[in-house]
Amino acid sequence: MSKAKVQKSYEEINARIKAGEAVVVTAEEMVGIVRDRGPEQAAREVDVVTTGTFAPMCSSGMFFNFGQMTPTIKASHVWLNKVPAHAGLAAVDCYLGVTEPAEDDPLNKIYPGEFRYGGGHVIEDLLRGKKLLLEAKAYGTDCYAAKKMKKEVTLADLPYALLCNPRNGYQNYNCAVNLSEKAVYTYMGMLKPNCRNANYCSAGELSPLLNDPLYRTIGIGTRIFLGGATGYVTWHGTQHNPHVPRTPGGAPRKPAGTIMVQGDLKKMSHDWVRGVSILGYGNTLAVGLGIPIPILDAEMAAYTGVSDEDLFTQVVDYGYDYTNGIARNYGEVSYAQLKSGSIIVNGKEVPTAPLSSLPKARQIANILKEQISQGQFLLNRPAETLPDGR
């Protein structure tokens, strides 16, 4: 006689978390559990699987309010440590983007530029408790008379600071090579000429959206680990695209889904939010992201049991194709191959290097596992799921 199929609700799982009884494992640990016992049994035994990723993440920034002064000001241009912020929101509301370089940066004039300081570094410095120079210019109105302002501020001085990533958690990403005859400096790192190295940027089997490939549980309102604090998924991210070729297990073979996330910057830590300088490309931010996935049934167990052998991406040329918008690839490789240290491209062995930190991704998955096991972190049922293309 076969046992009834497992069906768990969010409420049941949360009740087990509160009682300190939930069985929580990381997405890496889940691979072996599902392999050994099958998805049905795994779903019976495991309540939550935790994921993590820590990598440079463009489309990040900080909404902040810097408080009024006397006379009052309606800022139209704002800088933090000489990095321009976007001031066209309200009198003292701004958005600072992480790819914005400092105004006096030589950029790529001395090629490849070093991009020593940008928006991401401003955010990291705020989290390190440093004093930053805040400058503003205004045209002046009857209600906001001041025309300029200059003062030193710390994160504690800002009445409001929200980390907001309009795109995060890219579900899969290209493996980059350079088939041209000169070295190129890209957001995928330095690529040697004639395909002598390959860079990739995904945590593979630990990556959040690769463990919920069709967005059954990750949606608007999902509570997450963000930058060392608690954050939320607030929308699907920019460039979210569910319409891509997928494996039989549902995993996308190309860059696909993305999420928009936000959280209180004041609660975050500089260990998990790092300003980044990419040689010849520019500035950005590396953010730690972790998402818990409820094992509602055997299907979710099978999804989270996915291993690097079952996850694939495309090899894309950044020497010519990418910048010229040519949609072409040089074959498909698995994350197991990428992590092994070399792949075959055009019949030739090419060494690989990651840009996404696996030790940090694993640490995030373990922090979440700990918090959930101790009853400190409950799961949210999404208010809406992400567009899945169906």
Next chain:
Amino acid sequence: MYTQIYILRFPKDTSDKPFIYKLVKEYDIEFNILKADILLQREGVMILELKGSNKASVEAGLTFLKSLGVKTERLATRIRRDDDICFQCGACTGICPVGALYLRRPEMEVIFDAEKCTGCSLCVPICPVRAMELAIDRDWVLPEETMA
């Protein structure tokens, strides 16, 4: 990019020549003064980090200095990693030509083997958080300083 650190010794009569201006202007070399001890009409010592687009451009600048009677010596440098800053991404492992930065599998931890490092400094600007730094080898400098 080619960066090296040099000890420059100036004979008495060169200390007032605009040599740095020429290095920048005519040889396109960037510099960082790490230590300077120059007095007019006396022999001077300076430790400079010279940075040019390639090895040949730095060498051309050095030849120019030698033509002024400046004695130049390359200073031993070493590369260190600041482990508090490194976030273990692995980007540097694809760049290091001698495998001094490598991944330990299956953990995918990034290991820095200082014994293998040749000090080429290719990893310094590649590291997205500047965890790899060029440091002067103290053992080498100190006796030189006491001599000067």
